[in-house]
Structure formats: structure tokens, C-alpha cells
Amino acid sequence: MNGIAGRVAAAGTGLRQFKRGTSPQPERGVLIGAILDACADAGFEPSEIDGFTTYGDDNNEPVRLMPDLGMKELRWSSSVFGGGGGGIAGAIGQAAGAILTGQATAIIVYRALVQGNSGRLSQAVMAHHLNSHMVGAGLVSPAQMCALRANRMFDYYGVPKQVAEDVVRACYYHGSRNPDAVTYGAEFSHEAYEGSRYIAEPFHLLDCSRENDGAGAILLVSAERARDLKKKPVYVLGVAQGAAMGWGDLLENDDDDQYATAGFKSVAQHLWRQTGLKPADIDVAQVYENFSAQAIASIVDHGFCSWEEAGDFIRFENLIAPTGKLPINTSGGNIGQGFIHGVGMMVECVHQLRGESSNPVPDAKTCLLAGGPGAPIVSSAIFGTERPG
Amino acid sequence: MKGEVRIQFCARCRKYRWPAVFHCPDCGSWDHVWKPVSPKGKIYSWTRTWHTFAGADAFEPPFVSIVVSLEEIPAVRLLGVLEGDEQNLATGAKVSGKAHKITVNGTVIPALSWTLD
Ligand SMILES: [Zn+2]
Numbered sequence: 001m002n003g004i005a006g007r008v009a010a011a012g013t014g015l016r017q018f019k020r021g022t023s024p025q026p027e028r029g030v031l032i033g034a035i036l037d038a039c040a041d042a043g044f045e046p047s048e049i050d051g052f053t054t055y056g057d058d059n060n061e062p063v064r065l066m067p068d069l070g071m072k073e074l075r076w077s078s079s080v081f082g083g084g085g086g087g088i089a090g091a092i093g094q095a096a097g098a099i100l101t102g103q104a105t106a107i108i109v110y111r112a113l114v115q116g117n118s119g120r121l122s123q124a125v126m127a128h129h130l131n132s133h134m135v136g137a138g139l140v141s142p143a144q145m146c147a148l149r150a151n152r153m154f155d156y157y158g159v160p161k162q163v164a165e166d167v168v169r170a171c172y173y174h175g176s177r178n179p180d181a182v183t184y185g186a187e188f189s190h191e192a193y194e195g196s197r198y199i200a201e202p203f204h205l206l207d208c209s210r211e212n213d214g215a216g217a218i219l220l221v222s223a224e225r226a227r228d229l230k231k232k233p234v235y236v237l238g239v240a241q242g243a244a245m246g247w248g249d250l251l252e253n254d255d256d257d258q259y260a261t262a263g264f265k266s267v268a269q270h271l272w273r274q275t276g277l278k279p280a281d282i283d284v285a286q287v288y289e290n291f292s293a294q295a296i297a298s299i300v301d302h303g304f305c306s307w308e309e310a311g312d313f314i315r316f317e318n319l320i321a322p323t324g325k326l327p328i329n330t331s332g333g334n335i336g337q338g339f340i341h342g343v344g345m346m347v348e349c350v351h352q353l354r355g356e357s358s359n360p361v362p363d364a365k366t367c368l369l370a371g372g373p374g375a376p377i378v379s380s381a382i383f384g385t386e387r388p389g
Numbered sequence: 390m391k392g393e394v395r396i397q398f399c400a401r402c403r404k405y406r407w408p409a410v411f412h413c414p415d416c417g418s419w420d421h422v423w424k425p426v427s428p429k430g431k432i433y434s435w436t437r438t439w440h441t442f443a444g445a446d447a448f449e450p451p452f453v454s455i456v457v458s459l460e461e462i463p464a465v466r467l468l469g470v471l472e473g474d475e476q477n478l479a480t481g482a483k484v485s486g487k488a489h490k491i492t493v494n495g496t497v498i499p500a501l502s503w504t505l506d
Contacts, residue, residue: 123443130444135493136500137454137468140444147436148456155434155480198439198451251408252433252456253466259434 003274006387008096009226009233010218012042013347017180017214017338023114027215028060031112032068034215038108042219043230049219051076051104053094055087056341056372057128058111059118076104080241080379083128084142085288085342085372086263090241090379092346092369095220105221111343112215121211121341129376133251142290143208146374147200148252150293153260154202157307161202163314164292165193168206170319171289171329175336178358182212183336207292209334216343218350223387234353234383237277237366240270241379249376262294262373264301264380271380272303276388279303283364284321284352286345287328287373289335294373295328302370302380321359330359342372349383392488394501395423396465407465426465428486428501430457433466435478447491455503457484469501477505 014037016030023030039046047070052062062077076098080087088111095107113121122141130140139145153159168188175183196205226233244266246255258265272278279302289295296314299305304326305313313325321327331337331348338344349367351357365386371379397409401418412419433456441450453471458464469486471478483506491500 126444132493132498132500133468135444136470136491136498138438138445138448138452138470139454139468141440141442143440144436144438144442144454148434148454151436152434152480198437200440201437249408251466252468253407253464 004093004096004100004236004238006235006237006384007223008099008220008236009223010236010350010383011221011226011229011231011233012038012040012044012219013217013350014038014041015214015216015344015347017212017340017344020211020213021115023116023213027112027114027117028064030114030213031060031110031215031217032065034112034217035065035069035108035110038217038219041231044106044219046070047072049106049108050074051095051098051107053078053091053107053109054111055080055082055091056085056111057083057124060112076107080377082375082377083125084375085290086375086378087241088288088342088346088371088379089239089369089381090371090377092220092236092381093239093241093379096236096239099220099222105225107220108217109220109346110215110217111341113211113340114213115211129249141200143203144200146291146294147203149260149297149374150202150291153293153297156260157310159296159307160311163296163310164207165190166314166316166319167289167292167295168193168335169316171333171336173320174330174359175332178332178337181332181337183332202293203291209290209339212338212340214338214340216340216347218346232354232385234350234385235387237382237384237388238271238275239379239381240267240274241377242267243377260297262297262301263375263378264298264370264373267378267380268302271382275382277366277382281366282326282368282382283366284327284330284361285368285370286330286333286348287370288342288345289329289333290372290374298370298373302368321361327359327361330357330361345369353383353385393425394428394467394486394488396426396462397421398424405462405465426459426461428488430459430484432456432478432480432482432484433458434480435471444493447493453478455484457486457503467501469503471504472502473504475505
């Protein structure tokens with residue numbers, strides 16, 4: 001059989017999130033906790049873990065996690081290149097590749113971020129990509145780089161600005177119903193959105209995800225092994241990562257037809273081809289929103305609607321569970337749930353398809369994870385409740 | 390720093406390359422020259438920064454950063470800060486630039502500043 005095609009499954013999840021600067025433990029301690037949570041969730045013995053994958057320049061080297069977990073051996077450790085969240089789904093793909101080729105059997109996909117240890121994420125991400133031509137233009141943060149793309153998107157494709165607000169409102173709506181979210185119980189108002197200070201035009205503060213301390217982990221094993229564990233397996237149907245020619249670390253010289261996108265030109269094509277699915281087959285999506293406009297571009301890149309249709313399709317009513325056409329970010333996403341470099345969205349894919357989400361989508365069988373948009377390398381994955389025929 | 394703007398140019402197939410490369414993917418040449426270009430162009434995109442970001446101390450918010458598509462080589466885009474009058478700031482507006490130096494964290498780096506025509 002070609003592709004991942006459900007031969008690997010997520011068996012357990014762990015997520016520990018704290019307000020930025022308030023983590024009770026250093027980064028590695030929090031990560032160990034999230035990994036143990038994922039194992040307990042799956043009913044899996046932590047000493048049986050034999051591999052790790054991560055993304056976004058995570059500072060926690062897998063071999064250093066072995067003692068706390070009592071691991072017998074380490075057979076796989078890898079990270080997707082790139083300083084941003086673009087590699088999140090790619091890390092799932094690396095794990096699937098290792099398991100399917102017999103190089104490891106039980107892999108933890110993780111990301112940990114505690115400010116006291118790794119500093120501010122925005123600075124770390126930029127340190128990865130900065131050069132003096134950007135610094136000389138005062139461009140030193142992901143918010144500014146994404147703002148340049150966003151302004152072009154609004155101008156060039158004529159996407160109504162209301163769409164960005166609707167994305168943020170949907171994240172708040174779901175987050176306000178999730179007891180683990182930073183926006184739990186919060187009310188969203190147009191006045192608060194529009195009235196929040198500008199960070200970099202067109203982004204107001206409420207267009208931006210804001211960092212939390214914490215760590216997240218999911219345990220991936222073969223589909224056969226997952227069936228013997230505690231929870232219902234959530235199968236990995238397909239993963240794609242990378243960049244098309246004309247996209248990448250190009251000093252804002254990306255091809256004209258890609259500049260204002262989220263960078264998924266090749267990745268989305270591969271994902272659909274690999275899985276044999278199409279956008280209409282997706283029941284719910286976790287669309288990484290570092291910034292509101294990048295989520296819009298990601299939805300278009302993945303083919304859910306065209307630029308011309310964005311104003312009609314990406315409407316609040318369409319984006320929320322249980323009734324929307326494409327409920328997104330059902331835990332609240334990076335903006336509503338909290339931002340540990342996107343790892344919460346990966347965890348929500350699994351929760352949603354097990355029926356454990358705070359905002360369940362009835363009978364959801366497929367969930368898209370669209371990774372960090374606008375990054376030089378991006379990636380996406382599709383999870384499903386069933387293995388394909 | 391001479392105050393000039395130069396873009397990499399393949400000595401064999403005579404195409405501009407930006408960002409610069411070691412190896413020309415079109416003709417296989419390793420030989421490149423740096424050709425002076427006129428710092429004139431159109432705003433491709435822009436953002437006005439209001440937040441004080443660490444590392445951008447050379448500029449006082451709010452300031453406008455722009456991406457400029459060069460008049461001579463429209464496929465090449467350069468970055469810089471817009472100075473002076475911002476009233477007609479918009480995608481497509483014509484700008485002229487000049488090269489200068491700024492100091493960031495004690496290091497002198499080349500930079501471009503642009504003004505609306
Ligand atoms: Zn050449």
C-alpha cells in the first residue's frame with residue numbers, strides 16, 4: 001500500500017499549558033510530564049518509547065529525555081527544519097516514516113516551550129531567519145513579516161478584512177467553551193478586537209497568537225499496536241511537508257503567485273493526492289493561526305475556497321462547531337486555547353476525532369492539521385477515525 | 390559601503406539572482422558579478438510597526454517597512470524603511486531609495502531607506 005494510509009495511529013496525548021512565565025518547572029520537566037500524560041492516556045509503558053520527533057528548533061534533545069522515562073533504547077530522533085511552526089505536521093510524517101520502515105516502534109511527537117529556558121518564541125523564530133537586510137528594514141518579528149504578506153493579501157486578492165475578525169471570533173468562541181483555554185469564559189466583541197492596539201498593520205493585538213509556557217506530546221505507534229491500547233486509535237491518513245519552487249527563505253522574493261499565500265502550494269497538492277481525499281471530505285480542521293490573515297491564506301491554499309469565495313466561505317457561522325461547514329480550531333486554536341508553538345492544535349486533532357473535544361463536531365471522521373502558515377517550510381496532515389479501504 | 394545598490398548577476402546567462410546564489414541553477418555557472426541598479430521601484434507590500442520589538446531599536450515606532458519591486462528588475466524586491474511623507478503610502482506607489490548605514494546592537498549594517506516619489 002502506498003502512503004501512510006492509516007497504518008500509523010495516535011494512541012495518546014498530553015498537554016500541559018501555563019501562563020507565560022509561570023511554568024512550575026523548567027522546560028524539560030514540563031515536557032517529561034506531557035509525555036507521561038500521553039503514555040497514561042494510551043495505557044502505554046513509557047519505557048517502551050523508542051523515538052522522538054519535533055519541529056521549530058525545540059531545545060530538548062531526545063536523548064536527554066531517556067533517563068526520566070526509563071527508556072530502554074532510543075532508535076529515532078529528528079526535527080523538521082525551520083524556526084517557525086511550519087514543521088508541526090512534518091514531525092508527524094517523520095515519525096510515521098520511522099515506524100513504517102521499522103526504524104522505531106513508539107514515537108513521541110512533541111514541542112516544549114518555557115520562556116525561562118528558551119526565551120521569547122518570536123525572537124527565537126526570527127533568530128533562525130534574520131539577516132541584516134531585514135534588520136535594516138526594522139523587520140525583526142514574525143508579526144511584521146506576516147503583516148507584509150497580509151497587507152498584500154488584502155490588497156491583491158481583495159479579501160475583506162472582516163474575514164480576519166471572523167477567524168479570531170471563531171477561535172474565541174471555541175476557546176470560551178474549553179476549560180483548558182486561555183479564553184475560557186471570555187466574550188469576544190468587535191469593539192475589543194478593533195480597539196486592541198496595533199502591533200504591525202494590519203494586525204491588531206487580537207489578530208496575534210500569544211505565547212504560553214508548556215509542552216504537548218502525542219504518542220504514535222502502528223495501527224495494529226494502537227488497537228491494543230486504551231483509547232480509540234486516531235489514524236494518520238497522510239502528511240506532506242516542504243516548499244514549492246518560488247517559496248521559502250527568499251527575502252520577500254517569493255513568486256508573485258505565492259507571495260500572499262500561506263506557502264502550501266505544493267504541500268496541499270501532495271496531501272490531497274496522497275490521501276485520495278478532497279477538501280469536501282474534511283469534517284473539521286485545526287488551522288494554525290499564528291496570525292489571523294495567515295489562517296485565511298491557509299484555508300484558501302488547501303482548496304476549501306478560492307480567494308474570491310473567501311468572504312462568503314470564511315464566515316463565523318461556517319467556522320464553528322457543531323454546525324459550521326468547516327469548523328476550525330475547535331479547542332480555540334493558538335489564539336483562543338493558547339500558544340505553545342501550535343502543539344495544542346495537534347493534540348486537538350486527536351481529541352476531536354475521539355469525541356473528547358470541548359466543541360465536538362458530530363460524527364467527525366476526518367480532521368486536517370494545517371501547520372504553521374507563512375513559514376519557509378510548511379506542512380499539513382490529515383487524521384481519520386477509520387483506516388482507508 | 391559605497392552607498393550603491395547592487396544585485397547579483399550571472400556572468401554567463403546574464404540573469405539577475407536575488408537572493409544571491411553560489412551556483413546558477415539555469416546555466417550552471419559559478420561566476421557572478423554584482424551590477425549596480427537604480428534604487429527606484431514600486432511598493433509591493435508594507436507594514437506600519439507600532440509595537441516596540443527588541444532588535445528594531447534603530448527605528449522609533451510607528452515606522453513603515455516596505456517591500457519594493459525594482460523598476461529595472463521588477464522580479465527583484467528589496468526591503469527598507471519609508472522615510473518622510475507617508476500620505477500616499479499604498480501598494481503600487483512609486484518610491485526612490487538610498488543606501489546608508491545603521492547601527493544595530495553595536496554592529497554597523499547596510500540598510501535602504503525609501504521616500505515616496
Ligand atoms: Zn546563469
